[in-house]
Amino acid sequence: MRKHSLSFLCGMALCATGAAYAQTGAASQYQPAALFSPVFYTQNGDAIHAANGNPGPQYWxxxxxxxxxxxxxxxxxxxxxxxxxxxxxxxxxxxxxxxxxxxxxxxxxxxxxxxxxxxxxxxxxxxxxxxxxxxxxxxxxxxxxxxxxxxxxxxxxxxxxxxxxxxxxxxxxxxxxxxxxxxxxxxxATSKGTIYExxxxxxxxxxxxxxxGWNTLPYLASEFYYDYGDIDYTVTVPWDIIVAGPGDLLNPETVLTKQQIARLAQARNSDKTIMIRSAAEIGDPASRPVHSGTLSWHYLMKNTRDVAFGASGAYIWDAAGVRLPNGKKSMAMSVYPVESAGNEAWGRATEYLKGSIEYFSEKWFPYPYSVAINEAGIAGGMEYPGILFDGITDKGKELFWVTAHEIGHNWFPMIVGSDERRFAWMDEGFNTFIDIYASDVFNKGEYAPKRDAEYAEGGGNPADEIVPVLVDPACPSIMTAPDAIPEKYRHPLTYFKPAFGLVLLREQILGADRFDYAFKQYIAHWAFKHPQPEDFFRAMDNGAGEDLSWFWRSWFYNNWRYDVAVTNAVNAKEGNRQVVRISFANLDKQAFPAVVDIALLNGTHQRFTLPVETWLQQKATTITIPVPAAADKVTIDPDAKLPDADRSNNVKAVSGE
Structure with a gap:
C-alpha cells in the first residue's frame, strides 16, 4: 500500500455528492450493498476447517x-x-x-x-x-x-x-x-528411438x-485430486531404455554405469549443468550397464500424491544441483532427444528448472523432493510431482516459461493439495501467479515480463486484456466447475483471471508485504493437506488483517466489471490554500482502491490513493485536495493497473474556480 504523510491525510476533506456521476452521461450500475454485503461465508469455521483459514485442531x-x-x-x-x-x-x-x-x-x-x-x-x-x-x-x-x-x-x-x-x-x-x-x-517416435510419457x-x-465424503468426479478433462503417501515403484523396460522417474533411485548400480553414477554425484554439487549421457552416447552399448534383456528401475518417492515417469532410449540426460533455503539440496535434471539439443533449446532446460525451483523455494516454500525432472515429449506442458512433461520443440523464452509454470505446479497443487477437478483455479491460477514473478528474477529478468498464453494472452497490459472477459455477458465466473467451462473461457478463467486477481491483491489492494506474509502462511499451513476455497479466502483475510469479502465476491464468485470515472475537477481557493476539488463516480458493479494523479501547472505531480471504502455507501464522491500549485489535469489509475472497462473517462482537465 502506498504511504502518505500525516499532514497530507489530515488536509484531505471528503464529501459526497449524488449528482457527480450524472456528469458522465451514464447511469451507474453500482450497488454498494451488493458489493459489501456482510454475509459472505456460508458457514462458520469448525474444528476441521478453522475460521482463520488454517486446518483445525481436529483436521484429518x-x-x-x-x-x-x-x-x-x-x-x-x-x-x-x-x-x-x-x-x-x-x-x-x-x-x-x-x-x-x-x-x-x-x-x-x-x-x-x-x-x-x-x-x-x-x-x-x-x-x-x-x-x-x-x-x-x-x-x-x-x-x-x-x-x-x-x-x-x-x-x-x-x-x-x-x-x-x-x-x-x-x-x-x-x-x-x-x-x-x-x-x-x-x-x-524420434530419430533415435521412441519416447514414452x-x-x-x-x-x-x-x-x-x-x-x-468420497470425491468421485469422473475424469473428463480437468485434472486430479489425490491423497498423500509413499510410492515405491519399479518399472521394467528393455535394457537400452532410460527411465526418468522422480524420487530416489534405489538401485543405481543395477541400471546405471559407474561413469553415470559418478557424473550424477558431481552434478548434485554443481551449479553448472553436467552431462550425464551425451548425444554421442545414445545407442552406444557402453552407456548401459547390460547389453541385452531387461532392466528394472526401482524408485521411492515419499509423501507424494502421484508419480509419473518418462522412458526412452533416445534421451540425452543432464543435471545440476539445486540449493534450497533450509540447507538441504536437490537436483534438477533434463532428458530430451537430439532434436531438442542446443543451448537455444533444451541445452538450458536444467538451468531453467534449477532457477525456478530455487526462486519458488526461497520465496514461498522449500521444494520437498530430492529430484526434479524436465522431460521433453509431446504432452507439451503437463505436471506431476517431481517431473514435468514439456514440449520437444520448445525453445528460449517459451521453454523457460513452460518450465517455470510446470515446476511451479509442485507448489500448487502438489504441495498445497487442492482439488483440481473442482477448483482448477486453485491449481492453474495460483501457479500462473507465482511464475509471473519467477520471470522477473531469472537471470536478472532475461525473460521478463511474463506475457505468455496463460497471462496477458495478447502480450500486452493484463489490466486491459482482462476487460473483454469482464464485459462478456456469456462469460461464467471463476467458481464454475472446470469441466463446465467452455474452451473459449478455459484459459481466461482458470489461468489468467485468478492469477491477475492475485496480482491485484498483492500490488494494488494489500501491498507486497501483507500479501506475501498471508500467502506464505497459507502455503505452510496447508502443505500436504487439502484446503477448500473458503480456507484460502479466510487465510488471506486473517493473515493480511483485511475483510476482502468484497473482492472474493466480485472477482471469484461473479464476473463484475469495473468502471470508475473522473467526472469533474476544479481549481479553487480555501482561505490561503490552493486546492483542487475532484468528483468521481463508480459506474459499474466492481470497486478497487485506486491511485489518483494530479498533474500541476508547475510541471510536478501529486498522488494519493482513493481507498475502496470510498464506495461503501455511495456511488459518487467529491474530495478536496490541497496542492502547492494550480492543477492542470486529474487521472485515476494513471499507470493502468486496474481493469477499467472505459479508460476514456479516467482523465479530466481541471477548470478554474
Whole structure:
C-alpha cells in the first residue's frame, strides 16, 4: 500500500455528492450493498476447517501408500502392472466401501469424456483391463467390485474402521499406452528411438474428506485430486531404455554405469549443468550397464500424491544441483532427444528448472523432493510431482516459461493439495501467479515480463486484456466447475483471471508485504493437506488483517466489471490554500482502491490513493485536495493497473474556480 504523510491525510476533506456521476452521461450500475454485503461465508469455521483459514485442531485426512510394479512391452505398446495399495482411514467414519480412480478409462470409446464437447476422439484404447482385485486385512480375499466409467467401487465385506483402520488392496491390470491422442500420457517416435510419457498409469484411491465424503468426479478433462503417501515403484523396460522417474533411485548400480553414477554425484554439487549421457552416447552399448534383456528401475518417492515417469532410449540426460533455503539440496535434471539439443533449446532446460525451483523455494516454500525432472515429449506442458512433461520443440523464452509454470505446479497443487477437478483455479491460477514473478528474477529478468498464453494472452497490459472477459455477458465466473467451462473461457478463467486477481491483491489492494506474509502462511499451513476455497479466502483475510469479502465476491464468485470515472475537477481557493476539488463516480458493479494523479501547472505531480471504502455507501464522491500549485489535469489509475472497462473517462482537465 502506498504511504502518505500525516499532514497530507489530515488536509484531505471528503464529501459526497449524488449528482457527480450524472456528469458522465451514464447511469451507474453500482450497488454498494451488493458489493459489501456482510454475509459472505456460508458457514462458520469448525474444528476441521478453522475460521482463520488454517486446518483445525481436529483436521484429518486419509493416506494411501503404493507399491507398484510395471512392465512396458515396447512392441505391443502395452503396460502391465500390479498395484499394492495400503489405505489408512484416519476419518471418524467407518467406510463400507472404497472408491478408486481408473483414469485410463477416459480413452475408452464409451467413456463419458467423449461427450463433453461433442468432438470426436481420434483413437481409443480399452482403458484399464483389470485382471484381479483382492483385499487383505489378514488374508487375501477376492474383492467385490464394480467399475463405472473412470471409477471403481470396492465393496467391503467388513467396514474399514475409523481413526487408523487399514486395508490392503492388490490390483492386477494392463492397458494399451495411448499414442499422441493421449494428451497427458503418450508415446512418440524420434530419430533415435521412441519416447514414452507415462502418467495416470495405476489405479489411484479417490479422496475421502470432510467436505464431501468420497470425491468421485469422473475424469473428463480437468485434472486430479489425490491423497498423500509413499510410492515405491519399479518399472521394467528393455535394457537400452532410460527411465526418468522422480524420487530416489534405489538401485543405481543395477541400471546405471559407474561413469553415470559418478557424473550424477558431481552434478548434485554443481551449479553448472553436467552431462550425464551425451548425444554421442545414445545407442552406444557402453552407456548401459547390460547389453541385452531387461532392466528394472526401482524408485521411492515419499509423501507424494502421484508419480509419473518418462522412458526412452533416445534421451540425452543432464543435471545440476539445486540449493534450497533450509540447507538441504536437490537436483534438477533434463532428458530430451537430439532434436531438442542446443543451448537455444533444451541445452538450458536444467538451468531453467534449477532457477525456478530455487526462486519458488526461497520465496514461498522449500521444494520437498530430492529430484526434479524436465522431460521433453509431446504432452507439451503437463505436471506431476517431481517431473514435468514439456514440449520437444520448445525453445528460449517459451521453454523457460513452460518450465517455470510446470515446476511451479509442485507448489500448487502438489504441495498445497487442492482439488483440481473442482477448483482448477486453485491449481492453474495460483501457479500462473507465482511464475509471473519467477520471470522477473531469472537471470536478472532475461525473460521478463511474463506475457505468455496463460497471462496477458495478447502480450500486452493484463489490466486491459482482462476487460473483454469482464464485459462478456456469456462469460461464467471463476467458481464454475472446470469441466463446465467452455474452451473459449478455459484459459481466461482458470489461468489468467485468478492469477491477475492475485496480482491485484498483492500490488494494488494489500501491498507486497501483507500479501506475501498471508500467502506464505497459507502455503505452510496447508502443505500436504487439502484446503477448500473458503480456507484460502479466510487465510488471506486473517493473515493480511483485511475483510476482502468484497473482492472474493466480485472477482471469484461473479464476473463484475469495473468502471470508475473522473467526472469533474476544479481549481479553487480555501482561505490561503490552493486546492483542487475532484468528483468521481463508480459506474459499474466492481470497486478497487485506486491511485489518483494530479498533474500541476508547475510541471510536478501529486498522488494519493482513493481507498475502496470510498464506495461503501455511495456511488459518487467529491474530495478536496490541497496542492502547492494550480492543477492542470486529474487521472485515476494513471499507470493502468486496474481493469477499467472505459479508460476514456479516467482523465479530466481541471477548470478554474
Amino acid at each position: 485426512q486419509n493416506r494411501a501408500d503404493y507399491r507398484l510394479h510395471a512392465t512396458i512391452d515396447t512392441t505391443s505398446k502395452e503396460l502391465t502392472g500390479t498395484a499394492i495399495i495400503t489405505y489408512t482411514n484416519n476419518s471418524p467414519d467407518s467406510l463400507e466401501y472404497l472408491w478408486l480412480n481408473l483414469d485410463q478409462n477416459t480413452y475408452r470409446s464409451d467413456a463419458r469424456s467423449n461427450f463433453l464437447t461433442g468432438a470426436t476422439a481420434p483413437a481409443h484404447t480399452n482403458g484399464f483391463v483389470i485382471t484381479g482385485v483382492t483385499t487383505s486385512p489378514n488374508a487375501a480375499v477376492q474383492a467385490n467390485y464394480t467399475i463405472t466409467d473412470t471409477r471403481m467401487q470396492v465393496r467391503l465385506a467388513k467396514p474399514l474402521a475409523p481413526k487408523g483402520g487399514t486395508i490392503t488392496l492388490q490390483i492386477s491390470y494392463h492397458y494399451t499406452i495411448p499414442g499422441a491422442f493421449g494428451g497427458r500420457t503418450d508415446y512418440v 507415462i502418467a495416470q498409469w495405476f489405479p489411484h484411491m479417490c479422496v475421502y474428506d470432510a467436505a464431501r
